Amino acid sequence: MKLARDRINDGHCANEAEEIGAIKQMGGGSCGEHRRLSAAELRQMHRALPAFQVKESNEDHHYVVLGDWRDRTVGDHAVVIDPWQMIKKVHTYGERINTTEPVRLFTMPPGPPEPNDALSA
Secondary structure, three states: OHHHHHHHHHHHOOOHHHHHHHHHHHOOOOHHHHHHHHHHHHHOOOEOOOEEEEEOOOOOOEEEEEOOOOOOOOHHHOEEEOOOOOOOOEEEHHHOOOOOOOEEEEEEOOEOOOOOHHHHO
């Protein structure tokens, strides 16, 4: 984790593709790095719902939410994708253990796949 974070946070990565490459090269990292990898995978799929990269507001934990939990039609049915080890990987927003509102870090609007050869590699 430290190797991946040092490489990313010290400015060695010029863009998202390089950041994803560094995470893959270092073999992953912690929840923040796994969140970035999950979001990169979602970007390469058709999305009928927006995807949000988030962190818990009261602890240092990151994950992805597919669907806007604040939207009345989606609400607790939004899908939480939590790639961190030893945690249930996919569950609904209503099933999450931490009930505080997550902090949105990045938003990907719904739409077609966003092919990116650098991210695919």
